[in-house]
Amino acid sequence: MTWRRLFRPAAVALAAQPILSIVCGFAVAGLAVLASGADPVQAFSALFQGAFTNPRAFTETMIATLPYIFLGLAVALGFKAGLFNIGAEGQFYLGAVFGVFIGYSVQGLPGIVHVPLALLAGMLGGFLWAAIPGIIKARTGAHEVIITIMLNYVAFQLTDFLINNRGPLADKTSSAPRTPFIQHAAQLPILIPGTRLHAGLFVALVAIPVVWFLLSRTTVGFQIRTVGLNPSAARAAGISVGWTLVITMGISGALAGLAGADEVLGVSHFMPPSFSTGYGFDSIAVALLAKSNPWAILPAAFLFGAMRNGATFMQLQTQVSADLISIVQATVIIFIAAPAIIRWIFRLRHTPAAPVQLAKTDGGATI
Amino acid sequence: MDLAIEWDQVHALLGENGAGKTTLMNVAYGLVRPDSGTILVDGNPVVIHGPQDAIRLGIGMVHQHFMLIPPLTVAENVILGHETVRAGGFVDQRAAEREVRDLSQRYGLEVDPRARIEGLPVGIQQRVEILKSLYRGARILILDEPTAVLTPQEVIGLFGILRNLAGEGSAIVFITHKLGEVMEVADTITVMRRGKVEATTRPSETNPAGLARLMVGRPVLLRVDKAPARPQRPVLELDHLVVHDDRRRVAVDGVALSVHAGEIVGIAGVEGNGQNELAEAIAGLRPDRGGRVLLDGQDVTRATTRHVLHGGLGFIPADRHRMGLVLEHSVSDNLVLSTFDRAPFARWIIRRFEAVLEYAQRLIKQFDIRAESPSQPAGSLSGGNQQKVVAARELGRQPRALLASQPTRGLDVGSIEFIHRQIVDQRDAGLAVLLISSELDEILSLADRVAVMYRGRIVAILEGDAIDRERIGLLMAGAA
Incomplete structure (x- = not known):
């Protein structure tokens, strides 16, 4: 992708809507701050400071961006096949469990082998966990939204069981419920001394082109997109829709699992209970904001990472609750999902782009 | 105006x-x-x-x-x-x-x-x-x-x-x-x-x-010129085929029919008398079926769509927007919709776009598809050209049998002429054609034999001079 292509009128028009949605999201959140009696300018400048203004803040923003990249790609890939993978959070957990297990239990490997092995284990965990709803949907037609939501709870409880004080993965020497620390060799190396920024950054930056390549250059990707656009035509052309759904869920889960392993190997180095705080759910918003475009996942994830990281500082500085970013996120999604509002506010010309379609069932109904 | x-x-x-x-x-x-x-x-x-x-x-x-x-x-x-x-x-x-x-x-x-x-x-x-x-x-x-x-x-x-x-x-x-x-x-x-x-x-x-x-806007041939059929061996054989519809009721009730190489068999009938279910069953899209389907002597009753298509069946579905095309995909992607993962269009799982493009350009020319470029979305073509894309895809694979369901519905006269011409030419080249149409005129002008379908059954098979509009009309209404 060259710069000239990036700034074609069509590309600009495509990006205009998400950007304007973000502007509107902040505007609405600003009104909420105003209504609560605080100063929105102060709040947002604190948010910005907390996210960017010193090297440590910036690297922490990068760290928060990484899971959003993997998970955003995971959800976006599902969207491409018409699947709404709400289970990214659960797959994130399973990836972390598999990754931490390989990370602490295997000994004596050099880092160059151990890290990839643990990351692959995380992908396997996510793959298996996501393949379950894929298979159930393909076999019985049950809706993946319901199954993946339910499997999230199973995943939370399962990890709780595994790492509580007497669980099979628990560190018996610790009084807190958690897994043992991973081997030193399994740790993702720190990139900048004095910060927590780790080599998972490269993994994430490679994942984006890989997913793009998969979707646009391979037969599997073509199959995924065809099933997502028109399952009836796919079936009539001899494409196995069921198999495609299973494989899509599997790959989507593998990406989510990679996020979990990356987090364990790069940041925490062990796995505590209630490991994630909603990364998987936020990532649905990341994928929507990026309109499921793998390249656009990068800026969308970065925005969400910055908001997440800046929110704490904002709360400390201005007493405005960190939950403010939830308002921003939620309104951004509303504006993304209702392009007509954005066009009306900004008097954009109507380009007959397809509306954001969260999920398309075989019957053609949209959610 | x-x-x-x-x-x-x-x-x-x-x-x-x-x-x-x-x-x-x-x-x-x-x-x-x-x-x-x-x-x-x-x-x-x-x-x-x-x-x-x-x-x-x-x-x-x-x-x-x-x-x-x-x-x-x-x-x-x-x-x-x-x-x-x-x-x-x-x-x-x-x-x-x-x-x-x-x-x-x-x-x-x-x-x-x-x-x-x-x-x-x-x-x-x-x-x-x-x-x-x-x-x-x-x-x-x-x-x-x-x-x-x-x-x-x-x-x-x-x-x-x-x-x-x-x-x-x-x-x-x-x-x-x-x-x-x-x-x-x-x-x-x-x-x-x-x-x-x-x-x-x-x-x-x-x-x-x-x-x-x-x-x-120009003179039109109202009749299709065609020589008498010279049927050869049977290619597509239906042996007491029973198919259920979505509500699990019998939609096709014991249909027996064989289509020979070099002939066009038309299925006439008012829409909703089991024709769609019949077509979908032959194409492997309805697993819920009894009886047998033979394609070139091979039993494909339980075969997947993929197997049937690669076994030599060309399939033009009745609803081209829903089943025939992916409107958002490019013309060239639609032309390889059922062959995209085979040589020469893919090596392992990597798609080979030069091969796809080359093939698409050949078909666009051969089937006179009016497209600005092969990378244009299929949905931006006119209805006639969309249907030509479907026909080109299916005939371009050089099938031995063609199952064409409402192949000219909603098309302009020029496109109808063209698609009819293609079907007749391919028949003369030895293709076995099963034509399902609720347009009686289409059946009458193309079919060498006419099977009339009523409430899931073939109530009569007419041939030669017995093919008569009034008689078929009565049979279609169940009165005979």
Whole structure:
């Protein structure tokens, strides 16, 4: 992708809507701050400071961006096949469990082998966990939204069981419920001394082109997109829709699992209970904001990472609750999902782009 | 454009799909706002903002797809929205039935007001639609392609009703693309092409060939030139095939039929008599089936679609938007929709776009697909060119048998000619063709043998001189 292509009128028009949605999201959140009696300018400048203004803040923003990249790609890939993978959070957990297990239990490997092995284990965990709803949907037609939501709870409880004080993965020497620390060799190396920024950054930056390549250059990707656009035509052309759904869920889960392993190997180095705080759910918003475009996942994830990281500082500085970013996120999604509002506010010309379609069932109904 | 509709007349609006007939009438019914110009009723300019205004002005519309509520009775459907309410908020059923009965007797529209819509044949449902308009006081009745779903006998019945209504002083606008019907029923004919009126004439002053020329803008062959078939060995054999529909009812009931190389077997029938289920079962899209399907001697009854397609079946599905094409994909991607993962279009899982492009360019040329470029989305092509993409994809794989379901539905005359020509040429080259069509004219002009399907069964197979429009019409209606 060259710069000239990036700034074609069509590309600009495509990006205009998400950007304007973000502007509107902040505007609405600003009104909420105003209504609560605080100063929105102060709040947002604190948010910005907390996210960017010193090297440590910036690297922490990068760290928060990484899971959003993997998970955003995971959800976006599902969207491409018409699947709404709400289970990214659960797959994130399973990836972390598999990754931490390989990370602490295997000994004596050099880092160059151990890290990839643990990351692959995380992908396997996510793959298996996501393949379950894929298979159930393909076999019985049950809706993946319901199954993946339910499997999230199973995943939370399962990890709780595994790492509580007497669980099979628990560190018996610790009084807190958690897994043992991973081997030193399994740790993702720190990139900048004095910060927590780790080599998972490269993994994430490679994942984006890989997913793009998969979707646009391979037969599997073509199959995924065809099933997502028109399952009836796919079936009539001899494409196995069921198999495609299973494989899509599997790959989507593998990406989510990679996020979990990356987090364990790069940041925490062990796995505590209630490991994630909603990364998987936020990532649905990341994928929507990026309109499921793998390249656009990068800026969308970065925005969400910055908001997440800046929110704490904002709360400390201005007493405005960190939950403010939830308002921003939620309104951004509303504006993304209702392009007509954005066009009306900004008097954009109507380009007959397809509306954001969260999920398309075989019957053609949209959610 | 200008158009004047007179009282006491059946005015036919003739034109190809996309000529603007339906849009024009949607303007008259208030569904579409005109950009400029005026509508006059009885010489007075009127503004029609919506169907409510149109109904008030006495304009009624019978849509191509009926707007009826299946579980309700005829009377209930007719009075819907205009109910006579008794004290206490109850609908006066008796009065409704009486009124509907009076209306139907007055105009010769035989219907039982108490019958439920879901149990009625399509022809009768259409009468209910007409009654609905009359009940609301319509004096100008617009019918959009009313014969598309009827048997030939039902068409004759409808024409009788239309003549009657015109005789009673109504104005009838009859939208169609079928030349024969226009000659038969219309008092005045207006031919439209590309949104403009080409000519207004009378049946006595013209003939079908003349009308076709006006419609298309050039002389048209109304008959397909073809040599007698020289059937060889059987390629597609159906052995007591039983297929269930989505509601698990028997839709295809013991169909036995064989299609030989070098012949076209047509399946005639009113839509909804099991043809779709039959086609989907042959293509491996309906697993719920009994009996046997043989393709080139191989049992493919339980085979997947992929297996059947690669085993030598070309499949043109009835609904090209839903099943034939992925409209968002490019023309070239649609041309390899069933072969994208095979050599030379892919190596391992990597797609080879040069090979796809080269192949697409060849087919675009061979099948005269009018596309600006192979990377254009298929959805941006005209209907005729979209269908050419489907035909090119399926015939381009050089199948041994072709299953073509409604291959020319909704197409312009030029595209119909082209696709018919392709089918006949491929037949002459030894292809076995099973043609499913609810357009009797298409069956009559293409098929070497005609199987008539009624309620899931093949009720007769006609050959040679026995192929007769009237006979087939009766068989399609289940009377024989």
